[in-house]
Amino acid sequence: MPQRFSFLSLARGALDGHRSWPEQWRSPDRPDADYDVVIVGGGGHGLATAYYLAAEFGVRRVAVVEKGWIGGGNTGRNTTIVRSNYLYPESAALYDHALKRWEHLSTALNYNVMFSPRGVLMLAHSVHDEQVFRRHICANRLAGIDNEWLTPAQAKAFCPPLTLAPDVRYPVTGAALQRRGGTARHDAVAWGFARAASARGVDIVQNCEVTGIDRDAGGAVTGVQTSKGPVRAPRIGVVAAGHTSVVMAMAGLRMPLESYPLQALVSEPVKPVFPCVAMSNAVHAYVSQSDKGELVIGAGTDQYISYSQAGSLQILTQTLEAICELFPTFRRLRMLRAWGGIVDVTPDRSPIIGGTPVPGLFVNCGWGTGGFKATPGSGHVFAATLARGEPHRLAEPFSLDRFSTGRLIDEAAASAVAH
Amino acid sequence: MLLIPCPHCGDRPEIEFRNCGEAGIVRPTAADDAAWTAFLYLRSNPRGLHAERWRHVHGCGRFFTLHRHTVSDRFESAP
Numbered sequence: 343m344p345q346r347f348s349f350l351s352l353a354r355g356a357l358d359g360h361r362s363w364p365e366q367w368r369s370p371d372r373p374d375a376d377y378d379v380v381i382v383g384g385g386g387h388g389l390a391t392a393y394y395l396a397a398e399f400g401v402r403r404v405a406v407v408e409k410g411w412i413g414g415g416n417t418g419r420n421t422t423i424v425r426s427n428y429l430y431p432e433s434a435a436l437y438d439h440a441l442k443r444w445e446h447l448s449t450a451l452n453y454n455v456m457f458s459p460r461g462v463l464m465l466a467h468s469v470h471d472e473q474v475f476r477r478h479i480c481a482n483r484l485a486g487i488d489n490e491w492l493t494p495a496q497a498k499a500f501c502p503p504l505t506l507a508p509d510v511r512y513p514v515t516g517a518a519l520q521r522r523g524g525t526a527r528h529d530a531v532a533w534g535f536a537r538a539a540s541a542r543g544v545d546i547v548q549n550c551e552v553t554g555i556d557r558d559a560g561g562a563v564t565g566v567q568t569s570k571g572p573v574r575a576p577r578i579g580v581v582a583a584g585h586t587s588v589v590m591a592m593a594g595l596r597m598p599l600e601s602y603p604l605q606a607l608v609s610e611p612v613k614p615v616f617p618c619v620a621m622s623n624a625v626h627a628y629v630s631q632s633d634k635g636e637l638v639i640g641a642g643t644d645q646y647i648s649y650s651q652a653g654s655l656q657i658l659t660q661t662l663e664a665i666c667e668l669f670p671t672f673r674r675l676r677m678l679r680a681w682g683g684i685v686d687v688t689p690d691r692s693p694i695i696g697g698t699p700v701p702g703l704f705v706n707c708g709w710g711t712g713g714f715k716a717t718p719g720s721g722h723v724f725a726a727t728l729a730r731g732e733p734h735r736l737a738e739p740f741s742l743d744r745f746s747t748g749r750l751i752d753e754a755a756a757s758a759v760a761h
Numbered sequence: 762m763l764l765i766p767c768p769h770c771g772d773r774p775e776i777e778f779r780n781c782g783e784a785g786i787v788r789p790t791a792a793d794d795a796a797w798t799a800f801l802y803l804r805s806n807p808r809g810l811h812a813e814r815w816r817h818v819h820g821c822g823r824f825f826t827l828h829r830h831t832v833s834d835r836f837e838s839a840p
């Protein structure tokens with residue numbers, strides 16, 4: 343068990359310039375020969391799954407195998423917008439399950455994930471946007487989730503850098519505001535779950551790529567092949583985001599997924615100027631300000647599938663044009679870095695959580711462009727599903743077989759994008 | 762941005778084209794759930810060579826198939 347963080351321990355750490363902190367989680371060089379559950383993928387969702395398996399469902403012999411370093415995938419590349427105002431009741435329930443956990447996550451993990459519910463403002467630019475948002479607001483209120491309509495003047499009061507100029511290409515006609523939404527610190531989420539999981543006996547093995555899935559004569563999984571040798575386990579949970587199709591192909595499964603590059607960028611740091619999160623689905627611009635002072639800006643996906651972890655320049659240009667027009671004060675800011683992540687997109691833009699036709703093989707994927715916000719809830723319902731061998735109540739509608747039964751949860755039609 | 766070899770117009774910038782997804786997805790003739798699931802939703806999504814449809818929407822309008830490596834994003838000749 344690592345030492346608990348407290349005011350006293352931080353003060354003690356400060357005395358020697360924070361040089362004596364021990365490692366916060368065990369990082370075994372190789373996996374053991376067998377486990378009860380092996381999680382493939384050490385992003386936020388995989389680590390959260392492992393944590394809840396050990397902390398809430400009493401499954402102790404759990405390994406997380408990660409081909410690179412933990413949090414190096416989309417978890418460490420995203421723009422960290424957290425909200426739960428999705429349209430359909432199934433989605434709203436799932437994302438709000440997560441949002442309720444965000445509110446207490448730092449305490450639960452004894453690790454500051456810097457959750458900051460500063461409000462998420464979704465800008466409307468047309469009559470169509472306005473009608474869609476008002477419908478969202480009504481649906482959310484019925485589901486007990488906060489979401490409110492702001493007039494352009496109210497939106498400007500909430501987010502002063504916003505322009506209300508009528509002569510821009512997409513003038514602001516109003517906004518939907520979820521006050522409980524906000525941001526959290528991406529690395530801290532991965533590290534906090536890793537530390538808490540490791541303290542409960544979970545082995546986190548980095549630089550360990552899964553290269554095959556072993557099955558018995560009846561087709562059930564018996565373990566995985568990794569770059570550090572074979573590991574036996576009766577249950578495998580694949581949480582590999584953009585690489586899910588590649589891992590599932592090892593068990594002969596074709597998935598309803600396509601992997602696209604999604605980009606983000608940050609500006610040079612400036613003094614606090616941006617009090618909330620603002621997003622515009624219509625023009626693909628998402629912006630907030632980090633505690634370091636950088637503007638964190640999210641862009642759209644490329645139009646073709648790719649695993650290159652880099653997107654095209656015209657996508658960034660389009661987003662920056664939109665940002666400069668909506669927030670004219672940012673026109674002379676310089677951009678520091680841009681990067682891409684590979685996001686796994688489903689046909690209905692809703693995730694897939696649960697079992698597969700292969701006995702013992704479970705999957706948690708399809709979070710696409712908007713899964714960071716779900717990290718604690720996703721980990722929790724997936725852990726319940728893995729531990730019991732049957733879907734958690736909130737995960738049930740998100741089963742893989744909805745693509746043959748036709749019960750899609752069509753957030754794609756609801757918003758076209760889902761950050 | 763990709764430079765896309767249109768069989769009719771030659772190399773043109775990607776913004777003139779629309780990507781139309783995986784090539785070779787054939788509409789089933791029978792009313793069979795598994796076949797329709799595969800047709801509508803299941804994709805190979807490979808990390809490697811991908812056969813894909815493109816359309817030169819802001820050019821000649823033609824549909825065509827190209828093979829692209831999804832890690833390097835380079836177009837290659839058909840396998």
Ligand SMILES: Cc1cc2nc3c(=O)[nH]c(=O)nc-3n(C[C@H](O)[C@H](O)[C@H](O)COP(=O)(O)OP(=O)(O)OC[C@H]3O[C@@H](n4cnc5c(N)ncnc54)[C@H](O)[C@@H]3O)c2cc1C
Nearest residue numbers: 383385386387409415416417420421423552683713714715
């Ligand atoms: C630019 C960008 C902006 C985004 N903005 C937002 C946002 O504002 N809000 C929001 O909610 N979401 C956002 N998202 C989406 C969000 O980042 C993801 O949905 C979420 O982080 C997925 O978490 P994960 O743990 O499933 O995936 P990841 O963090 O990608 O973890 C998957 C892990 O699996 C590992 N892996 C893959 N293959 C193998 C293998 N064969 N063996 C072992 N390990 C393997 C990978 O190395 C990776 O570490 C954004 C994404 C991007 C790229």
Ligand SMILES: [Zn+2]
Nearest residue numbers: 767770817821
């Ligand atoms: Zn052409």
